[in-house]
Amino acid sequence: MDADVGFESALSGARAAISGARDAWDRSAGHAFEPVRHQPGRPEAGLLPFPRAFDDARRSSRGHAPGLRLVPAALSRVTRRCTMMTRSVGTAYLGLLVLASGCDGWNTPSGPPASIDAELRQSLGGWSVVPIGATPVQAAALVDLGQALMFDKVLSGNRDIACATCHNPVTHAADGLALSVGTGGSGLGPSRTLGPGRQFVPRNAPTLLNAGLGAFYLFLDGRVSGFRSGPFQTPAGVVLPSGLPTLLAAQAMFPVTNREEMRGAPGDRDRFGNPNELAELGDSDFVSVWQAVMRRLLAIPEYVSKFNAAFPQTPTSQLGFQHAATAIAAFETQALTKTDSPFDRYLQHDDAALTAEQKRGALLFFGDKARCASCHGGPLLGGGDFANAGVPQLGPGTGRDAPLDLGRGELFNQSGYRFAFRATPLRNVELTAPYMHDGAFPTLEAVLHHYNDVPRALREYDASQLPPALQPMYHGDEATISAVLANVDGRLSRPLGLSDVEIRELVAFLQSLTDPSARDLSSLVPARVPSGLPVQE
Known part of the structure; x- marks a missing residue:
């Protein structure tokens, strides 16, 4: 040819x-x-x-x-x-x-745009940024069950941590920590501390705000993936139960299986001094862990009633943890979908919804200078790409490469994925500091200064901005820095040349992504849960 x-x-x-x-x-x-x-x-x-x-x-x-x-x-x-x-x-x-x-x-369109709004709308169209449609309403009984499960510590091996401990509405469905503190810890939010003999969860807890909107990847390394309603790829492989209706429900299957997050270590005893039966199960025995959690739940009469109300067509004897995960995802979707920001109103053709400064920031974001949309495009402004952004390495690390965290490179043994992490969606990002996969940056300004010249910023990273407990866990040696930079994403290998004014404009645009109703979510915290365990401690 x-x-x-x-x-x-x-x-x-x-x-x-x-x-x-x-x-x-x-x-x-x-x-x-x-x-x-x-x-x-x-x-x-x-x-x-x-x-x-x-x-x-x-x-x-x-x-x-x-x-x-x-x-x-x-x-x-x-x-x-x-x-x-x-x-x-x-x-x-x-x-x-x-x-x-x-x-x-x-x-x-040919010719120069007639106004800043025309130029911005042209840019938005090029990045598939369109209004987000209405979220399907979840069944009330399903949401009620999911709310109880989200806040109930009975799901954890030691009965001392709930899903909402790290994804607390009070801290915008995250925890406000650089690296999360899992089972054995005490306190909530930024004041939560490690328990004796415990280590930090290796990664930052991403917010669950808008997690139900249908991103193709979940978790920072994308280890749970698939279309909104399947099929799903997960660490459980073929033993993942059928019947999970959404990717978010599939994701909800796994925190209870993680030792640092919720399950605990062999030999642990729960808050009452009883043996932690979940911790004695093998790390790859997902089915047994899920069955053990369900035995706990179905031993509580109030949970039996709630499950029967949420799944009236399923006999109690056939209930599995996939039903619990489905309910948790329904609650998260119903309660934590927040898409009425000034930017959303702008997408609905309200030109006055954004300030002039925010519009200039948006032009930078979607334009050729800052190039933010090359990772954070689409209606969700992210979630579908992975990149090595040259983020400082800190924490205990993961898997065979600990104390380093190779991100997606741990799942796929290919050089192109080393130190690559999911480019998370940016809606409501103003509320969810600290930022990046390990919480290395406390503010949006710090993130943007890093992106402005990644090689220089990584070498000059100041670990004193970290909480004192994490400062000794910063891996700033030359070998680590060189390894990260050797594979840094090409979009970030050269300075962007952003001025301080442009960085402020970008921050202003990112603040326009905040739905005002997401600022105070404290009403989502229930007064009690069926197990009788404390809710907020």
């Missing part, structure tokens, strides 16, 4: 794919998203791997133009089909590279 003909054919196909997928998205009210980028030769979430040439070309193009970092599922499905069809035609990769690199000039 002649190269020019092949290129034009692929380009035409890419244009048609975008047009058709955008039409499909316009007719859709869903929130399912999936990633375009995959490591060559390694399927993720049951999707086909992209050819190495295409993947390498997309990676090399990062930072130069808006890529399809997070796109509607319909568009991604079309893209995957195009990839399969052109797998044997090398020149056609160039056409798909145009699609992936954001060279979609056929959708860009």
Whole structure:
């Protein structure tokens, strides 16, 4: 095939794919998203791997133009089909590279925008930033059960920590700590402290605000992934129970299995001095852990009544922890979805919803200078990409690489994923400090100063901004810094050149992502839970 003909054919196909997928998205009210980028030769979430040439070309193009970092599922499905069809035609990769690199000039109006609003709305369209549709209403009985489970410490091995301990409404569905304090700790929020002989949870507790909106990946390393309603890829593999209705429900299956977070260590005794039976189970025996938690719950008559009300078609004898996880996810979705920010009103064509400073910050965010949207695009402003952002390494680390934390690189033994973490959605981000996978930065300003010159900022990181207990756990040796920088994302390998004024404008825009109703969530804390254990201690 002649190269020019092949290129034009692929380009035409890419244009048609975008047009058709955008039409499909316009007719859709869903929130399912999936990633375009995959490591060559390694399927993720049951999707086909992209050819190495295409993947390498997309990676090399990062930072130069808006890529399809997070796109509607319909568009991604079309893209995957195009990839399969052109797998044997090398020149056609160039056409798909145009699609992936954001060279979609056929959708860009000619001539300069008439106003800052016209320019901003043009940028938003290029990043698939559209209004978020209405969230499905959850059944009242399901939400009631989920609220009780969310705050009940009976789910933890030592009966001393609940899901809401690290995802507390009082601290905006997070805990306000750089690294979380799991079982054995005491206190709540930023004042929570480690218990004797315990270690910090290796990562920051991400907020659950808007977690039910349908991101393709959950957890900071993306180890739970899939479309909103399945199929799901999780650490449990084939033993994950069927019947989980959403990815958030699948995610809720796993905190109870984690030793540092909720399950406890072998030999632990619970708050009453009784043996912790959950801690004696094997680390890979997910099914036994889930069954043990359900035995606890169904030994409490009030929980039996709540489960029967929430799942009237399921006999008590057939209830499993997947039903508990479904209820927890329903509560999180109903109570913690917060999408009425000034930015959301702007997306609904209220030009006065944003200040001039916030609009300038948005132009930086979605523009070529700051390039924030290359990781934080789409309606959720993130959640569908992974990047090594050159974040300082601190904490106990994870897995075989401890005390370092390789993030997604621990799941996929490929150099491209070393130190890469999920680019989390940014809605309500103003409320959820500290930031990054290990809470290394206490403010949004600190994050942006880091992004402005990542190599320099990493080498000059000041560990004194960390809580005293974490300062000795900062890994600032030259070998670690060099290892992180060797794989830093290409979009961040060079200084951005942002001025102090531009950083303030970016912060102002990020503050426009806050839903006022998310500022005070204390009404979500129940007065009591069925186990009778204390709720807020």
